Amino acid sequence: MRVHLSLVLFAAWSLAAPQVFPDRSAQAESGTLDGVPVEVIPEKPPVAEIVAAAIPTDGWTVTCDSSQAGNDCSNAIDDNADTFWLTDATASLPQSIVVDMKTTRLVGNITIQPRQDGTSTGNIGQHQVFLSSEDGTNWGSPVALGTFLDDNKLKTTIFTPANARYVRVTSLSEAGNRGSVMSIAELNVYDATTELPPSPATAGSWFLTVNFPLIPVSAAIEWSSGRLLVWSSFTSNAFGGGAGQGHQTVTASYDPVTQLVSQRTVTNTDHDMFCEGLSMDADGRIVAAGGNSDRGTSIYDSVADSWSDGGDLIKPRGYQSQATLSDGRLFTIGASWSGGSSTDNPKDGEIYDTATNAWTALPGCPVDPMLTSDPEDVSLGHIYRGDNHGWLFGWKDGSVFQAGPAVAMNWYGTSGTGSQSAAGNRAGDPDSMCGNAIMYDAVAGKILTLGGSPNYVNSYSTANAHIITLGEPDTIPEVTAINPMAYPRAFHNSLVLPDGKIFITGGQYYAVGFTDQTPQLIPEMWDPATQAFTQMAPLSIPRTYHSTGLLLPDATVFNGGGGLCGDGCDTNHPDAQIYRPPYLYNADGSFADRPVIDFLSAGEVALGGQLSITTSGPAVTGFALIRLGSTTHTVNTDQRRVALTPETGGEGYGGVTVTVPQDPGVLLPGYWFLFALTEAGVPSVAKYVKVLV
Secondary structure, eight states, X not given: OOOOOTTGGGGGGSOOOOOOOOOOHHHHHTTEETTEEGGGSOBOOOHXXXXXXXXXXXXXXXXXXXXXXXXXXGGGGSSOTTSOEEOOTTOOSOEEEEEEEEEEEEEEEEEEEOOOSSOOTTOBOEEEEEEESSSSSOOOSOSEEEEOOSSSSOEEEEEEEEEEEEEEEEEOSBTTSSOSOOEESEEEEEEOSSOOOOOHHHHOEEEEEEEOSSOOOEEEEOTXXXXXXXXXXXXXXXXXXXXXXXXXXXXXXXXXXXXXXXXXXXXXXXXXXXXXXXXXXXXXXXXXXXXXXXXXXXXXXXXXXXXXXXXXXXXXXXXXXXXXXXXXXXXXXXXXXXXXXXXXXXXXXXXXXXXXXXXXXXXXXXXXXXXXOOHHHHHHTSOSSTTSSOOEEEOGGGOEEEOOSSSEEEEEEXXXXXXXXXXXXXXXXXOOBTOEEEEEETTTTEEEEEXXXXXXXXXXXXXXXXXXXXXXXXXXXXXXXXXXXXXXXXXXXXXXXXXXXXXXXXXXXXXXXTOXXXXXXXXXXXXXXXXXXXXXXXXXXXXXXXXXXXXXXXXXXXXXXXXXXXXXXXXXXXXXXXXXXXXXXXTTSSBOOOOEEEEESOSEEOTTOEEEEEEESSOOOEEEEEEOOEEETTBOSSOBEEEEOOOSOXXXXXXXXXXXXXXXXXXXXXXXXXXXXXTTOOBOOOEEEEEOO
16 A cells, blocks of 8 residues: 655655766766755655655556556556566557546646566657546547657656546557557556646646657757757766767657657767757758857758758857847857856857858957856856856847846947947846846837846846847847746746747746756746736746747747756656647637638748738737747747738738838848737737748
């Protein structure tokens, strides 16, 4: 009989016994992981302790599609990890197992323990998880899906709390492609630790968990397919200390249409892309520079579905930001996390020519004016944190605006050898490391800044919010402090949505990497019309350090990752949840009727050019362009929104024309989502539009 242990699966919220994790050797010797003392990083609880918190299986029954003699499906719920269920070797996938708990309960997660006999055959790869509170035949949509890593470690799937009597797990592939069998040693179900979520009409809903075979620390949208590309480091759950460090990157992609997760290890660029600078160029290529391999540049072409070597940085870097400019070039600056310190070799600006795949130094773009005052740098005697994660925005005439995280803001020019001019301070805000900055109205030059903490680690975050309004380059922008968020946050992610609102998710009150202590589980929605923050449906999974967030083409939001601290760490989150904002629901909680873009006159548009659009469904009153995002370490320099007004027609049923902005600093070159919007703000699924240089 099991003993019920509350919240054991969230043991990371409290301190655990110390454990040394793989790390960069100098830091491992000092007893830290990336500056975080190893004694505060929680260990993963023993499997026995985790499963002891599961719902007792007394009286349960189980059915399955097939089994082998001696490996019946009842073995999956017999409280004995030495036995296992194994499907018939002659049966084809998919194969399913269904558990009947006999009573309806509010459940929040399951665990799957693979077979423990030293054989990997039957490990589940692609999978789906369904719940039913009725008769075990009406399943609806899956609450979770994805691909598990091919090993014998316990697999945990957390989802939004729901009432269920029946749980079904369906295997779509064998994790190592060793055949078509499916195996489970123990399948456990757990009571939810929170209540049922609020009405989606007002709070939205986290409707799907996606499991990945890695920690999604970096993410970008593939414009040609709509897939989400994610990656971790040289291995799936750690960033240092292994033979592959600096030479390869483990990646995966999620297709929102097919709901399949595929995986790939990239070796041909000899580049470990963890903690890279990241942005999407004018041709939609995803450019990752520096990081664990502190000089490398790797380029992903979504049409070819391939990575290639993009040349070396002038100065080695890691934890820098990177921004696409009005002329299509890329700018980067800072980043003393790897490749030495700016104290000894200032990490001044560089520019990347995407036509020649070559970096050029910009000595006139000094890093010193944008440094934060981090006490860790003082204790180390050199810059390590102060030049990390700049809030960079490509703007007019090839300029770059640096909005943070330092108090001091700056303009950088990229002509010739570069230039720099001070842009004032961000009102009364302190240094705000690992906060967010979002250009939500590019035409008006409006940027919203949110949260962050004065120091990278061991620092309380703020709930501060400011609006920065840009004018011409090298002028002092207007900075306005507005009412703060409800919750202080660092390590959070913020996304501008088609209706112009900003969704803020995850984060941590007291910023400490590799822990889920003081997580902020209540997202917020900011409305630019009222400048008010509204609380949304709660997360089921903490999203803290190394979490990511992006807008998807169907106007939902991806929020995933966290951790990357090694096998023994309890803060690793190899998963994501997908969020439907309130605009996708009617007042009664049913799905809203969405407009459809039936015709778009061209997939490309010149600056100042026009697009003709035909829609069907509910009447369309406006359109929005949102640049496709790419993100790592809370930084997303690609996203920005441009509102478009129909110039003819107006009823939304044909003959509508929109004119895009003329200025490339406002409408950066590259790929953008085009959304049609009803008067109530209900968006269509996006079409893709390439803005030409």
